[in-house]
Amino acid sequence: MLFNSVEFIIFFPIVVGIYFLVPNKIKKYWLLLSSYYFYMCWNLKYILLILASTLITYFSGILIEKSVKSGRTGWKKAIVAISLISNLLILAVFKYFNFFGSVLQAGLSLFKFQITFPRLDLLLPVGISFYTFQALSYTLDVYRGQAAEKNPVDYALFVSFFPQLVAGPIERSSNLLPQFKKESKFDYDCFREGFFLMLWGYFLKIVIADRIALFVNTVYDGYETYTGFYLIVATLLFAVQIYCDFCGYSTIALGAALILGIRLTDNFHSPYLSATVADFWRRWHVTLGSWFKDNLYVPLGGNRKGSFRKMMNVMTVFLVSGLWHGASLSYVIWGGINGLYQVIGELLSPIRQKIRNELKINVKKNIFRMAKIFVTFLLVDFSWIFFRSDNTGMAVRIIKSVFMADNFQIFFDGSILQCGLDGWDFLLLSVCILILVFSDYCKQKNIVVRKMIISRNYWFRCLFITCAVCAILLFGKWGPSFDNADFIYFQF
Amino acid sequence: MGNNKNKNTKLSVQRFFAVIFIMLTSFAGIAFLGRLTEPVNNQDAFSTIDAFHELPDNSLDIITFGSSHMWKGLNAVKMQETCGKKVYNYGANWQRINTTNLFIRDAFRTQMPKLVIIDTFFACEILENTDMNGELQYTRRITGLPYKLRYLKQCFGTDPERWLSYYMPLCAYHDRWKQIEEISFTRPLQTELFRKNQGYCRVDDINPVEYDDHRWKQDSFVESSVNELDNIVEICSVHGAKVLFVTIPLAYNFAFSDAMREFARSHDCVYVDLNDYRGEIGLDPESDFTDEDHLNVSGAEKVGIFLDNMK
Numbered sequence: 001m002l003f004n005s006v007e008f009i010i011f012f013p014i015v016v017g018i019y020f021l022v023p024n025k026i027k028k029y030w031l032l033l034s035s036y037y038f039y040m041c042w043n044l045k046y047i048l049l050i051l052a053s054t055l056i057t058y059f060s061g062i063l064i065e066k067s068v069k070s071g072r073t074g075w076k077k078a079i080v081a082i083s084l085i086s087n088l089l090i091l092a093v094f095k096y097f098n099f100f101g102s103v104l105q106a107g108l109s110l111f112k113f114q115i116t117f118p119r120l121d122l123l124l125p126v127g128i129s130f131y132t133f134q135a136l137s138y139t140l141d142v143y144r145g146q147a148a149e150k151n152p153v154d155y156a157l158f159v160s161f162f163p164q165l166v167a168g169p170i171e172r173s174s175n176l177l178p179q180f181k182k183e184s185k186f187d188y189d190c191f192r193e194g195f196f197l198m199l200w201g202y203f204l205k206i207v208i209a210d211r212i213a214l215f216v217n218t219v220y221d222g223y224e225t226y227t228g229f230y231l232i233v234a235t236l237l238f239a240v241q242i243y244c245d246f247c248g249y250s251t252i253a254l255g256a257a258l259i260l261g262i263r264l265t266d267n268f269h270s271p272y273l274s275a276t277v278a279d280f281w282r283r284w285h286v287t288l289g290s291w292f293k294d295n296l297y298v299p300l301g302g303n304r305k306g307s308f309r310k311m312m313n314v315m316t317v318f319l320v321s322g323l324w325h326g327a328s329l330s331y332v333i334w335g336g337i338n339g340l341y342q343v344i345g346e347l348l349s350p351i352r353q354k355i356r357n358e359l360k361i362n363v364k365k366n367i368f369r370m371a372k373i374f375v376t377f378l379l380v381d382f383s384w385i386f387f388r389s390d391n392t393g394m395a396v397r398i399i400k401s402v403f404m405a406d407n408f409q410i411f412f413d414g415s416i417l418q419c420g421l422d423g424w425d426f427l428l429l430s431v432c433i434l435i436l437v438f439s440d441y442c443k444q445k446n447i448v449v450r451k452m453i454i455s456r457n458y459w460f461r462c463l464f465i466t467c468a469v470c471a472i473l474l475f476g477k478w479g480p481s482f483d484n485a486d487f488i489y490f491q492f
Numbered sequence: 493m494g495n496n497k498n499k500n501t502k503l504s505v506q507r508f509f510a511v512i513f514i515m516l517t518s519f520a521g522i523a524f525l526g527r528l529t530e531p532v533n534n535q536d537a538f539s540t541i542d543a544f545h546e547l548p549d550n551s552l553d554i555i556t557f558g559s560s561h562m563w564k565g566l567n568a569v570k571m572q573e574t575c576g577k578k579v580y581n582y583g584a585n586w587q588r589i590n591t592t593n594l595f596i597r598d599a600f601r602t603q604m605p606k607l608v609i610i611d612t613f614f615a616c617e618i619l620e621n622t623d624m625n626g627e628l629q630y631t632r633r634i635t636g637l638p639y640k641l642r643y644l645k646q647c648f649g650t651d652p653e654r655w656l657s658y659y660m661p662l663c664a665y666h667d668r669w670k671q672i673e674e675i676s677f678t679r680p681l682q683t684e685l686f687r688k689n690q691g692y693c694r695v696d697d698i699n700p701v702e703y704d705d706h707r708w709k710q711d712s713f714v715e716s717s718v719n720e721l722d723n724i725v726e727i728c729s730v731h732g733a734k735v736l737f738v739t740i741p742l743a744y745n746f747a748f749s750d751a752m753r754e755f756a757r758s759h760d761c762v763y764v765d766l767n768d769y770r771g772e773i774g775l776d777p778e779s780d781f782t783d784e785d786h787l788n789v790s791g792a793e794k795v796g797i798f799l800d801n802m803k
Contacts (some may be wrong), residue, residue, distance in 0.1 A: 006652040188507055424670040458510065465514050470521040474529070479663045480623045480653040 001041045003252045004206050004478055011038070016259055020186045028157055028180055031260070035162040039126075042166070046125040049090060054159045056086050057135040061148035061155075064139070076143065083139040091132050094122050099327035127166030129324055133291055135159050138173040140295050146174060154180045161262070163253040167246070169267045169287040176262070184261045196450040197255030199468050200439075205248030206476035208432045212241040214420035214477070220388060223398055226419065228405030231398050233416065238388050239381045240433060243272065246285070270440035272380075275372040277341040280380055288324075292317050311346065315339040325387070330395055334386035341379055428475060526661030529668040530629070532675050536682065536693055537584040537630035543686040544582055544599070552603045553577035557595050558611025558740070559587040560693070565611070565740035565787040568690035571796035581691035583611065586627040588619040589720045594643050596724055598634045600731045608728050609736045609799070612763070616748050618716045620646050624657040624664035632658065694789050697782045701743040703770070710750040718755065725759050737763040740795065741770055743777065743784040764802070766795065773798040 001007040015034045022030055040047050060083035067075035092100070101117035108115055138158070142148050149155040158176050219226040219234035226234070250267040257264045267286050274280040281289055297317045303310040315336065322335020355361075361368060385402075389395035410416045417423055442449050453464055540563075554577055556562055563583030572579040582595055592610060599605070619627060628647060634640065648654035657664035686693075713721070728735045737756055739746045746752075749765040756763035766773065773794050775781075780791030787795065 006656055010652070188504075422670070458506075462510060462514050462517065466517040466521055469518045470525055473522060473662055474525050474666050474669050476666070479666065480651060480657050 001038065003249060003256075004202065004210075004476075007041070012256060019184075019260060024183050027184055028153055031162075031180075032153060032157045032160065035157065035160040035165060038162040039160065039165060042126045043123065049094070049125050049128065050131055050160055052090065053087055053132055053135045054156050057083055057139050057159070058149070058152060058155045060139050061142040062150070064142045065148040080139060080143045084136060087132050087136055091128060093120070094125055094128060096323075096327045097122075103329075130168050130170055131159055131165060133288075133324075134170050137170065137291055137295065141173055149173065149177055151181075161257070163256040163260075163262075164264055167249050167253070168285070169250060169253070169265045170291050171264060171287065172290075175265065179262050182261075187261060190258050190261055192454065193450065194255040194258030194260075195465075196453070197258060198252050199255075199465070199472065200450070201248045201251030201253075201255060202472050202476070203248075203432075203468070204244040204251065204436070206478050207472060208429065208436065209241050209244035209248055210477035211421065211425060211429060212237045212244070214425075216241055216388070218420040220398075223394065223401070227401045228407040229410050230407070230416070230419065231402050232405055234419075235381055235385055235388075235398075235402065237429075238384050239272070239377070240436075242384065242387070243268075244436070270444045272377055273373055273440055273444050274376050275369055277338060277345060277376055277379055280376055281338065281342075288321070292321055296320060307346070311343045314342050318342075328391065330386045330389055330392045333392060333395070334383050337383040337386065338380070341383075522660065522662050526663075526665065527679075528672055528676050529665040530661045530676075531626065531665065531668065532679060534585075534626055534630045535679060536686070537626075538633050539682040539686045540582065540584060540691045540693070541630065541633040542681065542683045544580060544691060545602075546683070546687065547580070547602070549602045550604050551578055552580050552599075552605050554579040554607045554609065555599050555603065555605045556581045556583060556609040556611070557587070557592045557599075558583045559614050560585045560786060561613045561740040561742070562609075562611035563587075563691075563693045564695050564782070565792050565795055566609075566692065566799070567694075567789065567792040567796040568692045569688075569796075570793045571800055572690060574797050575800040579690055581689075581693075583691070583693070584627075584630055586614070586625075588614045588617045588627065589717055589724075590618050590620070590643060590646060591627055591631065593720055593724050593727075594631060594634065594637070594640060596727060597639045598637055600727065600733075601637070604731060605733050607736060608733045609738055610724065612737050612739045612746070612748065612752050613742075615721060615737070615752060616711065616713055616717050618646070618714075618720060620716070621649055622647055623654060628658065629661075629664075692792065694792075695782045695786065696789055698779055698788055698790075699782055700778045701781045701784050703777055704744040706745070708745055708747040711747050712751045713748065713755070721755055722759070725761060735761040737761065738799070739765045739767060741766045741773065741775055741787065741791070743781060766798070769798065 001011060011034075015030075019027055019030055036047060036050075039050060060079050063079045064076050067073070067079060097120050101119065105115060105117050138149075138155075149158070154177055157180055158171075158173055161171075161176065164171060216234045216238045219230045220238075223231060247268045254264050254266065265287050269283040269286065271280050271284040274283055297313055300313045300316060301309050302313060318335040318339030319332055320335070322332040322338075325331045325335070356363060363369075382399075385398055386392070386395045389398060417426070421429070439449055453461060456464075554571070554575075556566055556568065556579070560583065563581060563585070566581055566583075568579040568581035582599055584591075584595070587595065592614070596608065596610075622628070631640070631643070644655070644658065648658070653663065725735055737752055739749060739752070745767055746765055749763075749767075752763045752765070775787075775791055775794060780787055780794065782788040
């Protein structure tokens with residue numbers, strides 16, 4: 001069930017209500033049951049996959065710890081390898097089989113070998129990339145010396161906790177497991193903060209992201225008709241859409257977990273206010289970045305083996321990250337572009353410094369920082385073209401159309417208002433984006449807007465919440481006549 | 493320590509009431525916004541339903557049902573003057589046959605008519621598996637009828653969002669925030685007018701039409717339509733009312749008249765396709781129609797007189 005569905009609005013209060021009514025001993029069983037029910041609403045059969053992943057990594061953790069205690073380091077490596085291979089095999093079969101098959105087929109045909117690989121007609125299990133990585137991170141953490149979790153219920157809940165099950169954040173066991181062991185009582189402050197987070201998440205998702213989706217889908221689906229400036233506007237808006245969609249989901253997840261007394265990791269730290277692409281990736285999908293850093297970048301050598309090796313490692317991480325996002329060449333290219341930005345940025349750093357010195361540019365001035373933020377946004381947005389396009393060919397044609405844009409008149413003759421959004425929608429979006437920028441700016445300055453609201457008087461808070469709920473319901477894109485847009489990251 | 497406990501209790505009570513207050517104000521806000529964003533083009537349907545509900549019990553002899561074809565096509569006041577019986581035109585826009593069934597059952601709650609006249613234009617169509625629309629919107633005015641649950645299940649199935657949109661208009665209409673205007677606040681009803689007109693929706697426009705007497709390929713009813721018609725005949729029989737099915741005159745022929753004749757014959761009730769009697773009714777295509785589907789006030793008067801003479 002989607003977070004922005006009636007089923008979830010009914011499901012969640014029931015889960016919370018019963019959670020705080022049952023004795024402490026029963027709470028985690030109730031949460032586990034609710035989490036499995038949540039997942040089974042997507043597809044009943046695929047609960048077996050999450051159970052398989054849970055069992056494999058749970059027993060791996062215990063066996064790794066036993067092998068360490070008995071001094072069998074060889075066994076330890078073998079167990080980690082089995083855990084990694086079996087989990088990645090499940091992921092590979094369900095997500096990458098057809099992609100690898102078509103790549104192999106294309107590669108062999110270059111050498112005149114015509115082989116047709118079989119295609120599997122499997123529905124991609126929702127959230128498989130997320131919970132697989134979360135379970136694997138546990139295995140690797142135990143391998144590195146963390147204590148293994150003995151309680152199977154706690155561990156199963158760690159893998160399947162419903163707020164973050166299908167689209168993250170990808171939590172570390174050291175953050176989540178201790179929280180499941182603590183006695184949980186209803187905390188009004190957590191409830192209030194969690195509620196504010198959920199409100200903000202719904203605002204981002206159903207008011208901004210789903211509204212923008214109407215325009216972006218119209219233009220991108222008809223990109224051969226909607227050329228030039230249509231595509232420029234759609235690409236700019238897609239940057240906002242994907243941010244609000246993913247951040248909205250994560251924020252709802254954070255809020256829902258907080259209401260239950262569990263603190264998850266904030267996945268976004270005002271990414272579009274980054275001054276460099278490297279900084280962007282430290283602020284966007286923080287938990288995935290952290291996973292790749294700890295489990296791929298650092299084991300490959302990180303930045304400890306010289307500049308060239310560092311750049312190769314960065315490229316490897318981003319190519320794999322692209323592949324993680326989707327079984328398609330366009331995702332790999334998207335990842336590669338972002339890796340390339342950082343490599344080129346690093347290579348050109350001395351030249352940029354020299355230019356700044358020659359031109360006597362004061363890097364501390366706001367105008368300089370704003371220019372860097374703008375350039376970073378454009379670079380990241382350019383890469384989103386590959387992310388959004390159905391395939392590489394489409395992305396290339398869109399880029400060509402963008403750079404040859406000559407239909408500026410669409411802004412004056414009303415054509416831009418015929419693509420799913422009218423004047424009122426654009427006006428509303430402008431206001432919403434200003435609110436978003438303000439919120440992100442405050443977050444950057446460590447000003448927590450919801451704490452500012454909470455500190456105001458009782459009547460202000462009540463009025464604010466009522467107006468926020470009504471505004472989200474009035475301006476949001478939801479309801480039976482609206483085709484609910486899935487959260488974009490659900491497909492991963 | 494005692495003071496602290498008192499403070500905590502006071503704080504808990506304050507917080508509890510804060511949550512209740514916010515819930516109540518939010519529900520009030522949602523209800524208000526729902527009313528504001530609801531479409532305004534069903535005020536006439538609301539008016540006719542309200543006017544019907546205000547009638548004294550057991551005060552009607554003849555009630556007519558159907559979509560806008562009946563609603564605009566039969567002048568109940570004229571028919572009443574001619575036949576001396578109390579007549580009410582309980583039609584409304586788009587009334588599919590299962591909505592007609594709902595209206596008939598609503599009518600039998602307070603009235604015991606001897607004759608029920610049903611227009612057949614939508615006898616072939618069931619409102620089912622649909623999102624909230626104008627027809628469902630005006631059925632919200634019919635409350636407290638147990639049959640309505642069956643009707644809504646037929647329309648909405650098990651989709652919770654559709655059910656929510658029925659009881660919470662904001663769910664269905666929030667996208668209409670751009671169309672809020674002065675009339676959205678005032679929503680004037682014309683209950684008095686519809687009471688005076690005995691439910692009849694008067695249209696004064698004259699738009700000449702051309703008769704298209706090409707005989708359409710006759711179609712047959714689907715099973716669900718037949719079931720609804722069966723149900724209607726049964727409920728009328730239980731309440732001692734005779735049923736007369738009619739097709740109100742159109743500028744073209746009705747594609748289900750053969751199917752209707754067959755149904756009426758097999759159910760021992762009467763069906764009259766008034767398209768076959770345009771001449772006898774005295775309809776003039778130059779002056780009695782407002783469009784190809786609907787009669788104006790002049791045409792509706794003639795139909796009312798003709799039906800009385802037919803009995």
